[in-house]
Amino acid sequence: MKNRVRQLREEQGLTQKQLGEKVNVSRQAINAVETGKFDPSLWLAYDIAQLFNKSIEEVFDFKESERK
Numbered sequence: 217m218k219n220r221v222r223q224l225r226e227e228q229g230l231t232q233k234q235l236g237e238k239v240n241v242s243r244q245a246i247n248a249v250e251t252g253k254f255d256p257s258l259w260l261a262y263d264i265a266q267l268f269n270k271s272i273e274e275v276f277d278f279k280e281s282e283r284k
Contacts, residue, residue, distance in 0.1 A: 218277040222250040224268045239263040 225235050225246075232250070233243040239260060248254035249264075256264065256276075265272045 217252060217255045219249065219252070220275050221246070221264060224270070224275065225250075228268070235264075235267070238267055 221235075225232070230238075231243075232246040236243045236246045239246075240263075241260060245254065245260075249256050249260075261272050261276055265275045268275065
């Protein structure tokens with residue numbers, strides 16, 4: 217799934233580890249979300265979007281993603 221997590225994280229000056237700590241997942245999980253290797257759960261997507269004060273749709277692009 218395409219997303220803006222890396223862009224938003226870097227704009228906030230956060231490392232992957234710091235973002236992971238804020239949403240209670242590992243740095244590796246954040247890396248997997250950013251690179252599209254892992255689609256986050258609805259709750260993780262919500263937590264990430266809330267952290268950046270964005271809607272889920274502003275962070276994650278469902279239209280361009282293949283439905284699983």
